[in-house]
Amino acid sequence: MTKKKIKLYFQPDKVNEPITYHLVKEYDIKFNILRAVVEEKGGRLLIEVEGQPAQISKGIAYLQSIGVDVKEMNEYVMKDVSRCTNCGMCVSICPAGAIEMDRETWEVIFDQGKCIACGLCVTACPPQAMKLKI
Amino acid sequence: MKRTYEEINAKIQRGDAVVMTAEEAIKLAESNGIEKAAKEVDVVTTGTFGAMCSSGAFINFGHSEPPIRMKRVWLNGVPAYTGVAAVDAYIGVTEEREGNGPPYGGAHVIEDLVSGKAVHLRATASGTDCYPRKDIDTYISLRTVNQAYMYNPRNAYQNYGVATNSSDRTLSTYMGKLLPHYGNMTYSSAGQLSPLLKDPTLRTIGIGTRIFLGGGIGYVAWEGTQYKTTPPVKNDVPVGPARSLAVIGDLRGMSTEFLQPLTFTGYGISLAIGIGIPIPILDEDIMRTAVLRDDQLFAPVFDYAIQSRNRKPIAEFSYAQLKSGSVELFGKKVQTSSLSSYYKARIIADRLKKMIEESEFMLTRPVERLPEERTQRALDVCSREDVL
Numbered sequence: 326m327t328k329k330k331i332k333l334y335f336q337p338d339k340v341n342e343p344i345t346y347h348l349v350k351e352y353d354i355k356f357n358i359l360r361a362v363v364e365e366k367g368g369r370l371l372i373e374v375e376g377q378p379a380q381i382s383k384g385i386a387y388l389q390s391i392g393v394d395v396k397e398m399n400e401y402v403m404k405d406v407s408r409c410t411n412c413g414m415c416v417s418i419c420p421a422g423a424i425e426m427d428r429e430t431w432e433v434i435f436d437q438g439k440c441i442a443c444g445l446c447v448t449a450c451p452p453q454a455m456k457l458k459i
Numbered sequence: 460m461k462r463t464y465e466e467i468n469a470k471i472q473r474g475d476a477v478v479m480t481a482e483e484a485i486k487l488a489e490s491n492g493i494e495k496a497a498k499e500v501d502v503v504t505t506g507t508f509g510a511m512c513s514s515g516a517f518i519n520f521g522h523s524e525p526p527i528r529m530k531r532v533w534l535n536g537v538p539a540y541t542g543v544a545a546v547d548a549y550i551g552v553t554e555e556r557e558g559n560g561p562p563y564g565g566a567h568v569i570e571d572l573v574s575g576k577a578v579h580l581r582a583t584a585s586g587t588d589c590y591p592r593k594d595i596d597t598y599i600s601l602r603t604v605n606q607a608y609m610y611n612p613r614n615a616y617q618n619y620g621v622a623t624n625s626s627d628r629t630l631s632t633y634m635g636k637l638l639p640h641y642g643n644m645t646y647s648s649a650g651q652l653s654p655l656l657k658d659p660t661l662r663t664i665g666i667g668t669r670i671f672l673g674g675g676i677g678y679v680a681w682e683g684t685q686y687k688t689t690p691p692v693k694n695d696v697p698v699g700p701a702r703s704l705a706v707i708g709d710l711r712g713m714s715t716e717f718l719q720p721l722t723f724t725g726y727g728i729s730l731a732i733g734i735g736i737p738i739p740i741l742d743e744d745i746m747r748t749a750v751l752r753d754d755q756l757f758a759p760v761f762d763y764a765i766q767s768r769n770r771k772p773i774a775e776f777s778y779a780q781l782k783s784g785s786v787e788l789f790g791k792k793v794q795t796s797s798l799s800s801y802y803k804a805r806i807i808a809d810r811l812k813k814m815i816e817e818s819e820f821m822l823t824r825p826v827e828r829l830p831e832e833r834t835q836r837a838l839d840v841c842s843r844e845d846v847l
Contacts, residue, residue: 410508410719410731411802414635416784417643417794426784431802449636451510451721451798452731453562 328375330359330401330442331385334394335368342391345372352376352384359441371398371442401442401458404435408454415446415455460497460743464824467501467739471818476501478737478815480808481652481749488750497746502815502822505654506671506735506807509647509799510721512633513613513684514730515551516569516710519605520580522546523597528590529582533557534568534599541582545590549610552720552730564728566720569609572601573673574715607710609673613683615734617655617702618690618758620772621646621781623793626764631725635798637763641788644760644795649804650753650778654736655704657749659696663739665825670706671735671811674717676820677708679829687835695748698757698775702829706734717807733803735811739822753778760788768837 335342348354353376360371374381388395411433415424423439424446426432446455470476477500479487484503488496518539520529528545531538536557539550552566571578577598586593601607622634623644630637635645648656658664668679683703690697717733738749758781759772773788780786782801785794814820839845 408719410800412509412731412800413797414645415796417645417796418636418638428782428784431800431805445636448724451635451723451729452719453722 326375327378327381328373329381330371330373330398332396332398333368333370333372333388334396335370336392337365337367339367339392342393344388344391344393347387348374348384351387352380354380354384357441359443371401373441398442398458400437401440402435402437402444402446403456403458405454405456408452409433410452410454412451415450418445418449420445460494462501462739462741464739464741464822468821470501471815471821474816474818476815478502478504478812480504480506480805480812481657482805482808484746485651485750485752488746493743493746493750496750497740497743500740500746502812503657503738503740503746503749504735504808504811504815505652505657505738506733506804506809506811507615507649507653507799508717508731508733508803508807509649510633510723510729511611511614511732512553512729514609514611514732515549515565516572516607516609517547517549518599518607520546520548520599521603521605523592523595525592526590527582527584527592527595528587530584532580532582534565535563535571535579537563537565537568539565553728555728562722562728564720566728566730569710569730570715570718570720572607573710573713573718575601601711608707609677609710609713610680610705610707611732612705613685613703614706614732615654615683615704615736616648616700617659618653618697618756619647619700621758621760621776622763623760623773623788624764625762630763631723632763633723633726633729634763635723635796641791641793644781644786644788644793645798646758646778646781646795647798648756648758648778649799649801650756650782651751652801652804652808654734655702656696656751656756658738658745659692659748660831661702661829662745663741663825664704664736665828667823667826668736669820669823670708671733671807671814671820672706672708672713673710673732673734674714675708675710675712677706677734679704679825680707681705682829682833685835686830686833688831688833689835693757694751694755696751696756699759699772717803731800733807735807737811737815737820737822753782
C-alpha cells in the first residue's frame with residue numbers, strides 16, 4: 326500500500342462527476358479529503374489517496390481521461406528557515422501532529438509526510454515562515 | 460563568599476573570568492552545590508527572544524535644503540511620530556502601513572534599516588519662516604541618518620501569564636492563535652534563561668546596566684512601563700508579569716539575527732528582540748536565584764475568553780511543565796506552545812558569554828536601582844475631580 330497526496334482541478338462541467346465513488350469502487354482506493362474549494366471557475370480538491378500503487382496509477386489515469394487535471398503534491402506547506410525563529414507557536418496549532426519541538430536542540434521539526442495542508446500553521450506563525458504552496 | 464564588580468571586571472579584562480550561561484550554571488550547581496558554584500563562577504549570562512511590542516526607534520534624518528519642520532512622516536508608508544523637533548521622529552514597532560497589502564509595520568522598517576536597506580521617507584509640513592519647505596520625498600538608510608537608536612519603554616518582562624481559551628471560537632491574540640475549548644496554551648517567558656527571573660529583586664540590573672540588545676550593545680534606561688513588584692512569589696520569583704525594563708541601544712551594530720518582525724493574524728504587528736543580561740555573581744544569594752530551574756519557576760494561566768483586566772488565574776504551571784509540550788487542565792491534556800524562542804535565547808546567552816570571555820563586554824554597577832516597591836494602576840473613566 327502506498328499513500329499519495331494529489332491535487333485535482335475540475336472544469337465547471339465536471340463538478341457533477343461522482344469521481345470519488347469511482348475511485349473507491351473501481352480502484353479500491355481509500356481517500357481523505359484535505360481541502361476542497363468550489364467556485365465559478367471550477368473546483369479544486371486536495372486528497373490523500375491510499376491503495377496499491379498500480380491501482381493508484383489507474384485511478385489517476387481514469388481522472389485524467391475524464392478531463393480532471395491531476396497534480397501530485399510532495400510539499401504543501403513550505404517552511405522558510407531564514408524566517409523561522411523556532412519559537413514553537415505552530416506546534417500546539419497543528420492538528421496532524423506534523424510539527425514537533427526537539428527538546429534537546431529546541432528546534433521546530435516539520436514532518437511534511439504528516440502534513441494535511443490545512444494551513445492553520447500559516448496564519449499562526451508570527452514571523453510568517455510557513456507558506457501554503459497549493 | 461563576596462565578589463565586587465571591580466574584581467569581576469579586572470578578571471574580564473585579563474581574559475580569565477569564569478562565565479557560564481544560566482543553563483551551564485544550573486548543571487554546575489546541581490553537581491557541586493550552590494556554594495561551590497558561586498565560588499567558581501564570576502558571571503552567569505541569560506537570554507530571551509520574544510515579542511516586545513513596546514519598542515521602537517528614534518531617528519534624526521538630518522536637515523533638508525531648504526529645511527523642513529516635519530509634521531507628518533511616513534517610513535515605507537508606515538506613520539512615525541514627529542511631534543518633537545523638526546527632523547526627529549519615533550517609529551513604533553506596532554504601527555502599521557496605511558492601505559492594503561501584506562502586513563508591514565514599524566517592526567519591518569527597523570528590520571529593513573538594520574539589514575542595510577534603503578527606506579522611503581515622505582514628510583509633510585505646514586511651512587514656517589524658519590522651515591519653509593512643505594514636503595519631501597526621498598530615501599534614507601542607516602548610512603545617511605544622524606542618530607538611529609532603539610528606545611523601548613517595556614522589554615524583558617519578568618515572567619508573564621500563560622494564555623488559553625475556554626470559548627467556542629478561535630481567538631486571535633498577542634499571545635497567538637488560541638484554539639477553542641482549551642485547545643492549546645501559549646506562554647512567552649524563556650523560564651530558566653530569562654534575564655529578570657535570575658535576579659528577581661534586580662540587585663544587579665538597574666539604570667545604566669550594559670546589556671546585549673538586538674545583537675548590539677544597549678543599556679537599561681529606566682524602569683519599564685507597567686513595572687510592578689506586587690505579584691505573589693515562589694522561590695523568590697514573581698508568579699506572573701512583574702518588573703520590566705526600558706532599554707536603549709544604537710541600531711547600528713544590531714543584527715537581523717536578533718530582530719524579527721512578527722505578525723499576529725487578527726491582532727497586529729510586533730517585533731521579537733533578543734536581549735541578554737549578565738548577572739554578576741556577587742555572592743551566594745545571587746547565585747541561588749541565577750540557578751533556579753524551570754521546575755522552580757511558575758506562571759499563572761489566564762483565560763483570554765474573559766475580556767477583562769480583572770480575570771483571575773485559572774491554573775498555575777512550572778516552566779518545566781509548560782516546556783514538556785502538554786499540561787493537564789481540568790482533566791484534559793492541553794498542548795503548549797512557546798511564543799519566545801528558547802533556541803534563540805540559548806544562542807544569546809552563549810553569545811554574551813563569549814563576548815565577556817573575550818573582554819568585549821564589561822559589567823556595570825547600576826547607576827541607580829530600580830524601584831523596590833511599585834504597584835500598577837488602572838485606567839478608569841473619571842471626572843476631572845476624581846483624578847485630583
